[in-house]
Amino acid sequence: MDFYFPTELGEQLAFGAAAFTAFAGFIIMFAPGYAMRLYGMQVREGRRDGYAELRSMGGFYLGFGLAAIMLAQDFTYLALGGAFAMAAFARIISLLSDRGSTVMNYVLLVVQVVLAALPLGYVFGFFSA
Template sequence: MPMEFSLPQTNADTLAFAAAAVTALIGLFALFMPRLALRALRLTVQPDRPDAVAEARATIGGFMLGTAVMSLLLFDQPMVQMVLGAAWLFSAFGRFVAILSDHASTAYHWLFLLLSLVLAAMPLAAAFGLIAG
């Protein structure tokens, strides 16, 4: 029996779907334009060590895209929503630790901390029923 793809019908599902879509866009960007993605993250590639480009494609792009595609397909499943939300929440936690421990308290890091928190809150609010249908 083929699996049907449906679009979100409720506000909660729309939030989870939108967070997954943003994650997919970030993943696609890192997968197909890794040098630009690294530059956007303020990282540089050593000319004699192009491994960083492969790492951006695989770890940033591939992992985010894989998580996002499954979240787009199964956006109405609470466990999938929790996984996506937890991933963004731990990303925010890592950013917060960097701000405190690595002296990275810049507008750039605070903006990306806020973005990570918003992207975490969207699917978690849906998973925990905090958004009315």
């Protein structure tokens, strides 16, 4: 079985978004303490459920990113882009209603918008020659 790497630019960008998602998921899943410090979060004293939730989310990112890489289909990239678009929308709601206007939230919003735009742009033909 050969490793598939796309040849056209649009699919390479979508592939890169999937690879970044998988990489971020790997880091979050296997180093939740580091990820929490990076996001400015902490586990409450005596409660370690936060690690389980973060590891679970990291596993989801890792699995979704790897599935998009391995399947390399338009619908998989559409699902990845749509999921990140909804995550960006949820972050906007949080910025507006939860008083979550921090630099980190704005940075993560930009990352989520880019991770949504790359696969969606490929699927809808914005990156084709």
